[in-house]
Amino acid sequence: MPAPLRLGLAGLGTVGIGVVKIVQRHADLLAARAGRPVVITAVSARDRAKARDADLSGYAWETDPVALAERDDVDVFIEVMGGSEGPAKLATEAAIAAGKDVVTANKALLAHHGQALAEAAEAAGRVIRFEAAVAGGIPVIKALTEGLAANQMRRVMGVMNGTCNYILTRMANAGLPYETVFEEARQLGYLEADPNLDVGGIDAGHKLSLLAAIAFGTRVSFDAVELEGIGNVSIDDIRMADDMGYHIKLLGVAQMTGRGLEQRMTPCLVPAESPLGQLQGGTNMVVLEGDAVGQIVLRGPGAGEGPTASAVMGDVMDIARGVRTATFGRPATSLVAAIPAKSATPAPYYLRMTLLDKPGALAKVATCLGEAGISIDQMRQINQPGEDDNAVVLIVTHKAAPADIAHALAAFPVTGVVQGAAVAIRIEEV
Amino acid sequence: MPAPLRLGLAGLGTVGIGVVKIVQRHADLLAARAGRPVVITAVSARDRAKARDADLSGYAWETDPVALAERDDVDVFIEVMGGSEGPAKLATEAAIAAGKDVVTANKALLAHHGQALAEAAEAAGRVIRFEAAVAGGIPVIKALTEGLAANQMRRVMGVMNGTCNYILTRMANAGLPYETVFEEARQLGYLEADPNLDVGGIDAGHKLSLLAAIAFGTRVSFDAVELEGIGNVSIDDIRMADDMGYHIKLLGVAQMTGRGLEQRMTPCLVPAESPLGQLQGGTNMVVLEGDAVGQIVLRGPGAGEGPTASAVMGDVMDIARGVRTATFGRPATSLVAAIPAKSATPAPYYLRMTLLDKPGALAKVATCLGEAGISIDQMRQINQPGEDDNAVVLIVTHKAAPADIAHALAAFPVTGVVQGAAVAIRIEEV
Known part of the structure; x- marks a missing residue:
């Protein structure tokens, strides 16, 4: 031997x-x-x-x-x-x-x-x-670099920070606010010494930037990842999104568009019935979309002694067997500097706002959206007991550009009927 | 170059x-x-x-x-x-x-x-x-042979014939009997020239035998796969299993036990909420369980021009890159002849039977089960309108050996209260 x-x-x-x-x-x-x-x-x-x-x-x-x-x-x-x-x-x-x-x-x-x-x-x-x-025990680097090597990749997505997914699903299942669950997670030892690495999306953003480099043949550009953590995800939005058929995930998305490389690690709504929507607790999931293969979904433990060691030793075994593939799937000197997309691909958005409950209020909101070029797919008004003057309005838009959503959000206060700041969360189509 | x-x-x-x-x-x-x-x-x-x-x-x-x-x-x-x-x-x-x-x-x-x-x-x-x-576009051979190469594999499972899963989910969603959906599938061109390759479980059994060889270091032994197709799955069982929280899948399971290598490709109940239970239509899913990694789930298109060509070309790319791993992950001459397990690992079972609706009937059934060493987890009696003398009884057992289930099924007719043959379907714990 x-x-x-x-x-x-x-x-x-x-x-x-x-x-x-x-x-x-x-x-x-x-x-x-x-x-x-x-x-x-x-x-x-x-x-x-x-x-x-x-x-x-x-x-x-x-x-x-x-x-x-x-x-x-x-x-x-x-x-x-x-x-x-x-x-x-x-x-x-x-x-x-x-x-x-x-x-x-x-x-x-x-x-x-x-x-x-x-x-x-x-x-x-x-x-x-x-x-x-990346994604603990899931052999996703291998799947992407080797298994799907004959595909032009279209999009790579993932829930890749188990702590964030634990916090979000625990909030949803127990009806607890972020701060309470964050503290639970800290006491359970789920958080990094600097918790912002987890809940700020930085750790997951690191992983996304590595997947993007392989998928699109670009130099790793973590600095270009649009990062938003889960600290502002409210239990209200988790509940109301659920009512509309969506779950909130800290979702990483990388895709190459005509406007450049898009890399986002942000809270998103995904359909509750989708594999990403059903993901509970600390489990990770990566979705790989290629032009030939279509969509591949990989699910497994994202951390822990056994799973992570399994991945380390999978690499060791490849080296022992003589596998010598380049780090990012092609020679590093051939990786190109990606032009970051200035804005994200248009998508449907979930909007939540509190309205003065008086005639014409909804019409003013609808007008704002119309003037921003945004059309409405679903709208729901919830009159909250004991708050007679206010109503919560939930809107799911048709596909809209992020800039148009920002435009509408900026216009809402001018209506005089929107109380406080409206919440807007992207709905990623999975 | x-x-x-x-x-x-x-x-x-x-x-x-x-x-x-x-x-x-x-x-x-x-x-x-x-x-x-x-x-x-x-x-x-x-x-x-x-x-x-x-x-x-x-x-x-x-x-x-x-x-x-x-x-x-x-x-x-x-x-x-x-x-x-x-x-x-x-x-x-x-x-x-x-x-x-x-x-x-x-x-x-x-x-x-x-x-x-x-x-x-x-x-x-x-x-x-x-x-x-195996499993079309899903890079499962790579994941198992290479990515999880440092794991002693415990169990490999999969829904690996898209046509069967299409038929079963279409039966469930449209409430149509097997024969009708089989004919639809034939007209849609989903069936092999010899349909028994699909619906008899042979094609999926071939795939399972290849996964088992890699997972357990054994010679491919397709002849030892316990094969049962989907031809006897009734719409009644699909509906009633659903009521009890289960879906019926043509599920392949390979595991190495103290009694030898178990390889089964048979209809099984799986929890409706599990990834396998949620799998719809022609999509494939493979579940890989290793001692270090725990459980990895891979999901994707099981057939079709693009997905299958993606897999072929993934292999070509590996060869182009100089990867020379042995066919089944270790030298073929070192693969050992597996001793087939004579019976499957104990599992819960779903039982459906028609009982004469008279006092003491249920007790007789329970006695039969008790004498076979089988205990009952759930039981439900459904009195069908218009059939006053008969009631359908559904039972979910605790874990039972297949031989004990067979023993109980053989004893039912002797009770004088069980009408016709009882149905027994294994519930795979996933």
Whole structure:
């Protein structure tokens, strides 16, 4: 049997320990499938003394991940430390410079430095693989880069932050406000140290930017992702959208349009009956749309020890089997700088507003919309008990340009009948 | 740029023409992603004169697919003719003997001869790839063989015959009996020339046997698949299962148990709210369960020109990129002969029977079940208008062994209160 593939593992948190467990538990299975043994030779983490749920005594210890990356007895450097700068970046660069292949779960690193790292790796004849960086255990990087490689991709969508989906579905199912569920999630340990990475959509935006690069052959451009978190999603809108047949998701959408590359990670309404609409809790879902294949939907656990380690080790197995596909599916030097679309593709919108309940009020709103070029698909008025002077009005528009929606929202206060600010949420057609 | 990868295409039906269209439409995209041009050099089909929706004038024509497979200007032999014997088998064997890689959409060929073909290919240093043979455009072979390669697989399930799912969902949605919808499907051209391949579960059983080989490292053993088609699924059961919160699917299940390898392709009840339960029409779904990853669900088009050609070309792209993974994910000579499980894993069952509506009738049925060691989870009695002497009784059991269910069914007639044969359908826990 050929020589073992030797792994150097940087990071011994949840994912790193998951990797150790798979390598130890499945030594025979991995060797049978890869045609060669897969072994860990050295590990690295900040605190050697910390109690960990795995036997690390057979591995060399490095305090410095850069030293780990440069070891002669390491073929593949596995980076599961996290962070877009600092040790993760330095060690990944060192691994490439030392002629190692890299497997990483680090979406932030690649969203910010993916282009430079991929170019460096490809110049050195090395590969960087990152299945675990996007949608946890779902093999979506593989599906998109390899399985659908003969498709011109039309659109890529995804619910890719399990914490946000947990919060939104828990709000919906328990009827609780955002702040309460956010606090629950914090106590359950579901939130990153900086919660804005989750609820601000940044983590999911990182993932979307990586998918977009593969799908459209463009350089990763996280800075061009339109980002809006879930902090302003109200329980009222969740309930009322539900009444209209929609669920609210933090949905990532990337598509190449005649106006440029559109990348959005924002709260959207999706039909309650659609696969995206039915997604509950921490589960992730990615929807891939190609010109030949049509629509493929992938669903699975977006985080956790086993799923994320499964993805890391899937990449390791590919390297063990000799797969050498370019990081983003084509040579990094051939990726083009995308022109960001200045505005999103027209879509139906959900509008919620409070109206003075007096004759002619609805007509004024309808006039505003008409003057903005927006036509109405559905309208519903809800008179709230105890608030005799006000009524809540829900509107689902036909497809409208975001600029036209903004125009209408700006005109509402002038009517004198719209109380406070109206809410507008995009309805993504899935 | 390196030399082109040259394709010889045998079969110019729907899938073959889909392949031609992708190669012609996406020449630049394929070259950019593969790092080399991908071109068709020669084609073959039974009838050269037939009108086809593609320009084939640039390709050499072979009447005999074996001659096509042996051409010096062909690197990859694409077999989209179909049929487990005859030309498809001869030409595939000839291609391997002539040192070509093979991409096939032919589930029947591999279900019957996959072991011999894989051994021959691997002995010759060639690859056989068959993404298009299972679940159309869904990259499930790739997900299972590569993406989840670090998992011990626990169970693989799937709705993998779109025609059967179309028939079952159409029966449910329109309230029509099987015979009527079968005839509709025939007129819509949804059925194979031999409809039993579809509605008898054979086609889907072929696919399941291929997934099982990869998942469990066993030789393809289609003959050991427990097969039951959808011909006996009644509209009554579809309706009554729905009332109890279940949908009926032709569901494939493969799992390795202490009693051996279980492979079933049979009508099952699944929870209406589950992803499998919600699957409508011709769409396919595969569920992959691994010890590390948990559950991954893949959904997409199971047939059609674009989706199937997308899968064929995904395999071609892998070959163009130098991917050389073994046919079933490990050397064919290392696959072991599976011991078929003699009976299925215990599961809850749905039972429907007609009872004489007289005192003590239900008690007799409950006694039968109790004596067979079966306990009852739910029971519902439906008195049908106009049939005063009879009542329909629906029972959902707790988990029971198939042999115990058979025992109870055999005992029912002896009670003197069960009219005709009782229906028993397995409820797969998904």
